Amino acid sequence: MTPRLRGYVDVLVVGGGNAGFCAAISAAESGAKRVVIIDSCPEDWVGGNSYFTAGAFRIAHDGLTDLLPIVNNVDQATAKKIDMAPYTATHFMNDIQRVTSGRTDPKLSQTLVRESNAAIKWLARHGIRFQLSFNRQAYEVNGRIQFWGGLALKTDNGGKGLIEDHRKAAQRLGIEVYFSHTASALDADPVTNAVRGVEIILPNGEKERFKTGAVILAAGGFEANPRMRAQYLGPNWDVAKVRGTPYNQGGCLELAMRDVSAKQAGNWSGCHSVAWDANAPAHEGDRAISNEFTKSGYPMGIMVNRNGERFVDEGVDMRNYTYAIFGKAILAQPGSFAFQIWDSQTIPWLRAEEYRDGIVEKITASTLSELADKCAERGLASRDRLLNTIEEFNDAVEQHRKENPGVTWNPAVKDGLSTQSRTSRLPLAKSNWATTISKGPFLAVRVTCGVTFTFGGLAVDPETAAVVSTTNKTVPNLYCVGEMLGGIFYDNYPGGSGLTSGAVFGRRAGKAAAAKAASSLAVARL
Structure with a gap:
């Protein structure tokens, strides 16, 4: 009792x-x-x-x-x-x-x-x-x-x-x-x-x-x-x-x-929201898995929506200053979900507690074409657009590397490795930590918006x-x-x-x- x-x-x-x-x-x-x-x-x-x-x-x-x-x-x-x-x-x-x-x-x-x-x-x-x-x-x-x-x-x-x-x-x-x-x-x-x-x-x-x-x-x-x-x-x-x-x-x-x-005071139309495992419970957290449903490894790769298009600058700032707003960006996409994508260069840098086996559904493939096919089975509407997005992204990264051979990748600082160079500039930049998505095996994870807390109050x-x-x-x-x-x-x-x-x-x-x-x-x- x-x-x-x-x-x-x-x-x-x-x-x-x-x-x-x-x-x-x-x-x-x-x-x-x-x-x-x-x-x-x-x-x-x-x-x-x-x-x-x-x-x-x-x-x-x-x-x-x-x-x-x-x-x-x-x-x-x-x-x-x-x-x-x-x-x-x-x-x-x-x-x-x-x-x-x-x-x-x-x-x-x-x-x-x-x-x-x-x-x-x-x-x-x-x-x-x-x-x-x-x-x-x-x-x-x-x-x-x-x-x-x-x-x-x-x-x-x-x-x-x-x-x-x-x-x-x-x-x-x-x-x-x-x-x-x-x-x-x-x-x-x-x-x-x-x-x-x-x-x-x-x-x-x-x-x-x-x-x-x-x-x-x-x-x-x-x-x-x-x-x-x-x-x-x-x-x-x-x-x-x-x-x-x-x-x-x-x-x-x-x-x-x-x-x-x-x-009333504060931002009643605002909230803290993150990239969240698309397979997580809808109306409450899981007390055993808890924060492991967070998926904040996007600075290491790219995020694309259902149409295969990028929609945020994944490297605009340190993760601490973007993760609470990117959930909102995902919610605004068609179907309110997205795919996070990496290759073998950055997969080892993902935090184990967020991307460990048994918690997240990992979409793995040895080639980008195979990855696109598997994402299509999970809601991707245009596999060809995804492949074009990655190709355009990789070309922009390589051009920046050619113009800036002395810049090195460092996830602990805003390293300046981007997609924006004199010869190639994407309409939507990745401003830091830009590496090509080119070396298999490849990994994708399906994410949605997880709301944490609201900003409006007394x-x-x-x-x-x-x-x-x-x-x-x-x-x-x-x-x-x-x-x-x-x-x-x-x-x-x-x-x-x-x-x-x-x-x-x-x-x-x-x-x-x-x-x-x-x-x-x-x-x-x-």
Whole structure:
């Protein structure tokens, strides 16, 4: 029988992903007497979308020596082989500004950047195990391990390990966690708009109101709700595949707007979406396979649509800055799928966890003609156009190589190997890492769009993460973190910054909520 919540709660956190656990941990260490997390999911779906991530955290740092004290997978011999430049606050801020086209809320993003390093070291003190992300963010080139794209940290065992560690930290602090408890309404004072309780649907289906000192909303976006995706993201988004939890239905966003007139903020027509295995489940992630359905090896090869035509510059930027938008590009193609293609020159550089046998359906062939035939069996409409596309691509790559014989291929930097030369320029360039698709055996993988999280959310005070109402006043006793917080990401985001946002603002919200709960209790005793 699922345990049920009873009694008064000092700080109630709605949602049990990374942001929710960070908020609860912060509230507990800040003195809140009773901290409770509720989640609408059953216990076997614990962790929200955070469970399905690779566990990457983007932070500003001073280089390798700054990170070594908090990671568990680097010995002295390995450390001597690592090349890792500092990733400063300026670098981080510039990346957010660049990928969001300057639309990011400056106060929110500055807080995120400024406190990123301290927040992750705070998590490490609470037992979150961090590692250097050798498998995802580094390549060994000429005997040196080169980190790239400004992202170096991940959690031990990815999102699974992150949630495991969060649960242990919560248990140590006496935080209670209740599953199959769904927030259905906020109880707000009709005069002050102050939140004084939450109506909860209990595991038996009954509704009950609970009094609280403060409430922190951390229940995710609306990415698992096909109706809301079509309504806000646009046509065809209802057919996108859900990468993570099926429980992020957008209900808490709607109840906050309904019950306390919470102000909407951020990019409601935007989301994080990736190239995703076309054979993955449609409406929820697989908790065993998890993030392995991601297919982000496109910088090593090319992507073509159903008609056999390229539709993105696969090498326009480091993968960290393109993978969250290329899902949208795939969705917009005929049939909403594409083929990723490589030859024997770059197949060995594909990450094993994304392209290993038994997970992905590999389309292999010894010749390009055979590969085209096999892709045609899986939805390719024009095998001849695919072969022409590859031939034109190869010719352009070779012309660039002839004009630039000194440029060498290096996946750890933007190497400048492209399809654009004085004698040959493709209408759609591949700007970096361009190698011919010419040496068998060949490999293709069929991909579609996987939606990760939505960018639209609620407006908050950057100092406390308190929810702001449509009157531009904060709603007393109510806070918002994680995917529900709107205003930081627009159209795109720098990889790894979502979990960091949850940590930074979860930490702030928990501290503020604990103080608010203590003051509310003191007033009640007068």
